[in-house]
């Protein structure tokens with residue numbers, strides 16, 4: 001069977017989804033794209049030879065009912081669009097991270113998909129990177145003994161980057177259940193990311209029911225993630241008999257008394273893009289196996305992603321209440337926004353700014369956009385240079 005796919009949101013990350021679908025061409029046919037901006041529709045159709053484009057989800061479904069829909073819009077739309085699309089007869093949704101802004105919204109997504117018999121997959125595609133898969137293999141083989149502690153670092157907002165390595169470290173150590181979370185948050189500037197209120201910096205300590213603790217810090221350490229073979233989502237795992245320093249590409253292991261040893265991951269090509277290409281391809285392949293009934297669980301299931309989201313929400317909620325958050329979580333809303341509304345932050349910079357605001361297409365001068373595109377300027381740089389109306 002060929003599964004028909006539609007993509008909602010024709011921006012940066014939609015390209016990674018398309019790379020993933022194109023790696024499964026024997027089972028996938030992309031039938032359409034939805035974006036309110038004609039310039040984004042045209043660009044997508046030209047790049048991927050997709051025939052149909054639509055300005056809204058309603059228009060798409062008037063024309064056809066795809067089997068799989070990719071939701072590649074900004075965070076705040078994930079909740080409403082997932083619930084809307086789940087009711088329209090699709091078999092699966094691949095929604096971008098972060099799953100939702102608030103544990104209640106994430107639960108509603110799970111409920112809507114369950115009710116309508118839709119598989120919900122969240123794009124934590126780094127679970128398929130060769131380095132993280134190899135690290136799981138090492139942990140499963142008990143080479144470093146019983147796992148005791150995990151350390152994570154992230155940048156550019158907890159919800160934006162840390163969602164990947166909180167989720168990835170959970171994958172590597174076997175997706176344990178969370179027991180409690182204690183968090184601290186700094187917000188002295190009026191910072192947003194893709195129109196979602198975020199913190200300047202934060203950290204959290206959490207414990208799973210199996211006793212393993214994890215410490216995550218976000219925007220507190222400006223590590224170099226730009227050069228080849230460096231990671232932008234570092235994970236360090238300490239076991240009884242050794243330590244793993246994990247990137248998406250390779251692992252360094254300490255444990256046999258001979259210093260750090262590099263363990264290469266099984267990378268099929270010389271170079272791999274951990275966001276696009278192979279990882280999205282493997283995520284789609286696993287979804288096809290799930291839809292075909294060959295497996296019963298997808299490693300990027302919505303259920304799993306909600307557990308990661310609950311940890312992040314609880315870091316904020318703990319800072320809000322000055323106590324540990326015991327699981328299961330009870331706060332449904334977005335605690336950081338609640339704190340802002342409760343005037344808990346002492347802002348030194350009051351003017352709102354958005355670290356990904358440049359991606360907003362709403363006021364772009366389209367002639368200038370096309371001119372810069374012809375010059376071959378990459379999308380993020382182009383969006384920072386383009387004239388605004």
Ligand SMILES: NC(=O)c1ccc[n+]([C@@H]2O[C@H](COP(=O)([O-])OP(=O)(O)OC[C@H]3O[C@@H](n4cnc5c(N)ncnc54)[C@H](O)[C@@H]3O)[C@@H](O)[C@H]2O)c1
Pocket residue numbers: 008009010011012013014034035036037040072073074075077096097098123124125160194275359360361
């Ligand atoms: N998994 C990853 O590694 C990864 C990497 C980057 C971004 N992301 C996530 O992907 C999401 C999108 O980020 P991006 O960088 O691609 O943003 P983007 O701004 O480049 O793309 C978003 C697109 O959505 C379109 N859009 C806006 N409103 C819409 C609507 N109502 N219906 C349909 N389309 C609409 C916009 O016009 C734009 O083309 C974010 O949530 C982000 O966190 C994930």
